[in-house]
Amino acid sequence: MNIPTHENDVxxxxxxxxxxxxxxxxxxxxxxxxIRSEPSKIIVREDLVxxxxxxxxxxxxxxxxxxDRSKEYQLLQHPRGxxxxxxxxxxxxxxxxxxxxxxxxxxTILGIDDNVLTVEGLDALNNSPVIDIKSA
Numbered sequence: 330m331n332i333p334t335h336e337n338d339v340x341x342x343x344x345x346x347x348x349x350x351x352x353x354x355x356x357x358x359x360x361x362x363x364i365r366s367e368p369s370k371i372i373v374r375e376d377l378v379x380x381x382x383x384x385x386x387x388x389x390x391x392x393x394x395x396x397d398r399s400k401e402y403q404l405l406q407h408p409r410g411x412x413x414x415x416x417x418x419x420x421x422x423x424x425x426x427x428x429x430x431x432x433x434x435x436x437t438i439l440g441i442d443d444n445v446l447t448v449e450g451l452d453a454l455n456n457s458p459v460i461d462i463k464s465a
Contacts, residue, residue: 347458
């Protein structure tokens with residue numbers, strides 16, 4: 330199947346500006362379960378704070394973030410780097426080593442204070458750029 334071509338050619342580069350940054354104690358690559366077990370803060374840009382209207386403590390949101398410290402990817406990987414597990418395609422895994430380095434996690438909101446969301450379940454590293462937040 331050919332890639333479609335049109336005036337917005339899909340082969341062009343796509344650029345995003347961060348809307349927020351993650352703050353937590355995970356500065357190094359760590360097991361995702363370990364990162365998710367600690368609350369994280371999402372510091373939203375001041376000019377975007379009105380976009381948080383309607384979010385509520387206890388609700389779930391989808392956080393899309395840039396995996397800025399991920400390594401080069403391979404299309405076939407062992408899940409979580411465990412060589413005893415069968416190789417799978419990168420698109421069937423939550424590996425941070427992927428072609429577009431985009432992470433996605435559904436989290437629960439624990440608190441909202443102006444432009445700061447405190448969340449539970451996020452597996453992004455400290456200072457990771459957030460590229461979008463959506464209602465889950």
